[in-house]
Structures are given as structure tokens and as C-alpha cells.
Amino acid sequence: MGYSFDVEDVLFLRSTAGREAVAELSGLPLTGKSRLTDVAAARRQVGDRFAAAALETAVLRRKAESKLDDSGDWLFTDSALQQATASVVARHRAQRLAGRDVHDVTCSIGADLIAVAAVAHRSVGSDLDRVRLLMAQHNLAAAGREALLVEADALRPVTRDTVVVADPARRDEGGRRRWNPADLVPPLDELMAVHAGRDLVVKCAPGLDFAAIPDDVEAEVVSLGGQVREAALWFGSLADPTARRRASVLRPDGGAWSITDAEPDDCPAEDVREWIVDPDGAVVRAGLVRHYAARHGLVQLDPRIAYLTGDAPPLGVRAFRVLDHGRYNEKALRALLRTHDVGRLEILVRGVDVDPDALRRRLKPKGTQEASVVITRVGDQGMAYLCRAERT
Known part of the structure; x- marks a missing residue:
């Protein structure tokens, strides 16, 4: 589950002393075998109160290197990093939102919001977790992006005439993935009801049961470097009116291609060829x-x-x-x-x-x-x- 950060932790990590401490601790081995010596070093560096927060931040930044671009100064929680969209995938999704006013109603630490803010006309991020909002504020500044941040419930709209982006939680407290749309947090049907009539995109796990998705919604499955990463559900004018299902295949170098169910599917079964x-x-x-x-x-x-x-x-x-x-x-x-x-x-x-x-x-x-x-x-x-x- 990782360390549970509080507001004081985040304020310290954003301070000069906190930044210097994490930079120093980032040079440690940070492995399971070195855990005891790493903890001792953190306590010497910042004292007992902030040792765990500083050490956890150093560990999470190292984990983020392969997933999030230019995130060396970001702040995370363990669960937020696990659910954060890989930068290549986030940029791919944000392309459809270019030039629009966009509200990320589950912005968490801001990984998706940063990609959106790079292309949107105006950007808003909201979350009920104050710690994650403070982290998002820090991460946006570190990335050189701007967005209005608000403490708000994804099921209680605080904007109008914006595209809504949502990334419901997909794991329960035991770390198990949630495949049923009704088990997402917030549930998919409630998101759809609250934001009915608005352009909406919802990030989901790729194992989602597409049979439960309305016929006028486009479901896009995205892979990166050969690994399936997510499904995105596109509502309203964001959806391709000619397709209900799309596969988008991304490469780490930025290359990409896609295919939809609007294309022909004439494919017999025959004996093996070369x-x-x-x-x-x-x-x-x-x-x-x-x-x-x-x-x-x-x-x-x-x-x-x-x-x-x-x-x-x-x-x-x-x-x-x-x-x-x-x-x-x-x-x-x-x-x-x-x-x-x-x-x-x-x-x-x-x-x-x-x-x-x-x-x-x-x-x-x-x-x-x-x-x-x-x-x-x-x-x-x-x-x-x-x-x-x-x-x-």
C-alpha cells in the first residue's frame, strides 16, 4: 500500500529542505536489501518526522522513470503512481481534446492533467484528496503547465461546457483489479448519469466488460510497446460515429497506428501458410x-x-x-x-x-x-x- 502521506509531508517535500533531502536520498541503493540502512540515512537527513515521506518519494521517483516523462521532481503516492497513465498514452488520449476546455474530475497527482494542459484551451483538475491535489499543484509547476485546481467530488459537477475526463479507481483496498463497471470508484453508470449530455472520456482497465457499454460509446483499447495499458470510453461528440471499437497501438518512440470495427472483417479460416x-x-x-x-x-x-x-x-x-x-x-x-x-x-x-x-x-x-x-x-x-x- 505504500506510505500514507499527509498535508504536512507534502508541504515539507515542496520546501527547499525537502527537495534537497529527497535529492540526497535518491543516491541510495533503495532496494529491499538496503532498506534498513536507507531508513537510517533518511532519519539522519531529516529526522523521524519526515524520514518515511522523503524516502518513499525517492523510491517512487525511481519507479516513475520508466512510466512518466520528466518526472524527476514530481510527488507521488504509491497507489497514485500505479494508476497514473504512462506519458505516451496520456499524450495520445489528450490529442482528441486539443483546443477544448477540459475538466479532469479525478485528477489525482496530475499525470493526465499535465498532458491535457499541454493541448487544451483551458484546463481544470479536481479531486477529493487534498494531499493529491497539493501534489498535482507541485507536479504541474514542475512540468511548466497551468490548470485551475479544485477540491471537488467527481459526481458533483463544478464546471459547465467543459469536456469531462475521468479515471475511476480500479483497485480495491486489497490491491485486486476491478473489472465490473459498477465496481469502479466512482461507478461508471453514476459518472454517465451525472455528466449526461456532456462530452466525456473515461479511462478504464482493458479487462472491462464492453458488453456493459452503451452502443453509442466508442471503446478504445490502447497498448504501448506491446503491452495493453488501458481502455478509454469516448462519449458524445468525442466518439467516432462510425466505430464502436478501436485498437490503438503505440510505440515508445511516438509511432502509432489504429484500427476500428468500421473496417472490413472478411477473414476465412485456412491451413497454415509461410x-x-x-x-x-x-x-x-x-x-x-x-x-x-x-x-x-x-x-x-x-x-x-x-x-x-x-x-x-x-x-x-x-x-x-x-x-x-x-x-x-x-x-x-x-x-x-x-x-x-x-x-x-x-x-x-x-x-x-x-x-x-x-x-x-x-x-x-x-x-x-x-x-x-x-x-x-x-x-x-x-x-x-x-x-x-x-x-x-
């Missing part, structure tokens, strides 16, 4: 595998499974050139590995009850070559495809 393609997780989670296949001239191995096959893979993906294949059983697969002199083996499984790690231990490959095996269901039969992974 390549197998595993679509990005955003495409799979958004239910757009057939649309992706049609766009790139691919077909499915099985209509219920997300693996695709074709004579040429899309550019810029990691695809699998098929070397050999046959019905899946361990004896036959072991023979395939011997035939192709495979010693280093990646195992990908979909639609078949196989534990890749346990299977690798049983197979004990001993050759000199590296390969990947795709194990999947085709019809009612398990199949194994021995492949060489290549970046196209």
Missing part, C-alpha cells in the same frame, strides 16, 4: 482480429483463435516463419526439436491447456538452434507449429 502472426494485444482485446487480418491479407488458423497466418506478415511486427508443423503431442514435438537441432525454445500457447514452463522442462531441448513453437487449437485438434521468430 508465416504465423500474433496480433497486438490491443487488437485482440478490442475484438478486431478479423479486421486486422483483412487489412493485411491474412487468414485465421481457427475462427475462435487469434493466431493469423499468411504469405507475408505486416511490416514492423514480430512474426513467426513456419519451419515445420504437425499434431500436438509431446512425443511428436520432441522429435521435431531433435530434427531441427533446437536447444533454446520459446513456447506460445493459445486455446490449449498447456503450461509453457512445465512443458519446456519436460522436453529438455538440447540442440544448438533457437526456435519458437506455437501450440494452438485448430478445430478440435491441438497443433504445434515450429517457427523462427523474425522482426519484419
